Amino acid sequence: MNLDIAYVFIYSYLLGSVPFGLIITKFFLGKDIRNIGSGNIGTTNVLRTGKKSLAAATLILDVLKGYIAIFIAHKYFSELIYLSALICFIGHIFPLWLKFKGGKGVAAYLGIILGISFSLGIIFGLTWLLVAVIFRYASLSSIIGSMSVWIYSIFMDNEIQTYLLFIIFIIIIYTHKDNLIRLKNSNESKINFKR
Numbered sequence: 001m002n003l004d005i006a007y008v009f010i011y012s013y014l015l016g017s018v019p020f021g022l023i024i025t026k027f028f029l030g031k032d033i034r035n036i037g038s039g040n041i042g043t044t045n046v047l048r049t050g051k052k053s054l055a056a057a058t059l060i061l062d063v064l065k066g067y068i069a070i071f072i073a074h075k076y077f078s079e080l081i082y083l084s085a086l087i088c089f090i091g092h093i094f095p096l097w098l099k100f101k102g103g104k105g106v107a108a109y110l111g112i113i114l115g116i117s118f119s120l121g122i123i124f125g126l127t128w129l130l131v132a133v134i135f136r137y138a139s140l141s142s143i144i145g146s147m148s149v150w151i152y153s154i155f156m157d158n159e160i161q162t163y164l165l166f167i168i169f170i171i172i173i174y175t176h177k178d179n180l181i182r183l184k185n186s187n188e189s190k191i192n193f194k195r
Helices: 002-016 020-029 043-047 052-076 078-093 106-116 118-135 138-154 159-175 177-184
Strands: none
Touching: 002 052, 002 078, 020 043, 020 052, 043 052, 052 078, 052 106, 078 106, 078 159, 106 118, 106 138, 106 159, 118 138, 138 159, 138 177, 159 177
């Protein structure tokens, strides 16, 4: 079991820490995404390059790495699925290769919860879209979406899963702390659905 824990730590962290937003923008644009917009390596900031296709690719790949981490855990380390989920999520936010300055975790989180339970992914996606359409803030959508998943999980009768989703929800609040300040000051960027 100890070796299994080590394996799960290693592959989950390595998968989570792959900075697809940085790799994609470097390869296709010859630019460092960390010098653009907010400096974040995630989908929202990649969209600020004006390349929707690159933003979509970043989103898909970041979702996939979360999903693949859980898929591997299901297949080989079924007792350590929630550990894999947490470590992959942390790897995305704190990648060693980028001096522990990664994304905000939302896309990897979506992949993780889709791997754990398709219904959790649907709850998050629908909540995210509803909040985005009403308020047009990606950050607020992510926070409320992850909170909704945690609340929904309480009724799934899986205490460990509920604890995991609560921890991740708190981390998502932390990664969006600057966004929350901007929301409070009414200067957070809104989603432009017409672009």
